[in-house]
Amino acid sequence: MNSLQELYAALEFDCIVEKIKGYAASPLGSELVEKLLPLSSKEDVEIVLTQVSEMRALLNFDDPFPIDGIYDIREAIAQASHEGSMLPVKTLVEVTSTLAASRQVKHYLKARTDKYPQLCKLVPSLHNFRLIERAIDNAIDRTTSEIRDDATAELKAIRSRLRHAREKLRQQLMSIVEQYQNFLQEPIVTLREGRMVVPLKEEFKGRVPGLILGHSSSGATLFVEPMEVLEHNNHIRELEIEEQHEIERILRKLTAQIREQQVEIEESIRALAYVDLIYAKARFAQELGAQQPRLDEHQLRIVQGKHPLLLLKSSDSGKVVPLDLEMGKD
The missing domain is CATH 1.10.1420.10 (MutS, DNA mismatch repair protein; Chain A, domain 3)
Structure with a gap:
């Protein structure tokens, strides 16, 4: 174990990551949470803090955020890339649900550019796949995962x-x-x-x-x-x-439509995963009642700080003893 790993272990960083993971809305976001490591660049930290702060404001004061219905469809998209391939009905339902989430999140953030400027920088990476959604929905009943009689x-x-x-x-x-x-x-x-x-x-x-x-x-x-x-x-x-045979023809045709937009779909999947990562952090911060810190490269100052894991374990936050700490002051 190197010195950084020892530091993370002493800070129980892995426990914090595990807690944040529980707030992700999808397997994609959960996977990104697992890969979290502390940032060393002040600029990167400021961007991430602002993203989380905007997401908290969104969750607290705005309309419900449309982040439901996101599946890990990466393997399905890889399979669809092969000519003549055929995705099964259940997988196509998961694909259209995830593509709908991309469209809905894009529309939601795009309509709020002035309110959440950092989050809205993710909008170009989220694409609208309405034509694919319609094609799948016209062929498959999402509630039953069955091919519709009138698909063709x-x-x-x-x-x-x-x-x-x-x-x-x-x-x-x-x-x-x-x-x-x-x-x-x-x-x-x-x-x-x-x-x-x-x-x-x-x-x-x-x-x-x-x-x-x-x-x-x-x-x-x-x-x-x-x-x-x-x-x-x-x-x-x-x-x-x-x-x-007709069902297989329908499924191959739908899979071909997905293949035609593979690059855009893969970019949207990555963007949705990152949005979900921010969402998980924001929900975790809400649960703690956390405050956004002001950054100073030369000084660390904690006023009435409480250990997040102790707060989560305690039914009464008032019982957690706060800490004042100052380091690096001239």
């Missing part, structure tokens, strides 16, 4: 045919259930290997002509696909394959 006209037509085919098959099978109900464990239609079957009692094996697709764990029930619905089940399977 082709998908809508395929799913309509599927619904009609499944209903026709269900009615056909219910007729078979009624015909053979004395041989069945239950008068129901169920699924095995994606195909509709009836639950035949094992002792009546062969009474319902068809293919055995499985059996219950006890072996008392055989799951039979009646021969008379075999062709209809095959037709449904063909439609399901068509549906899957």
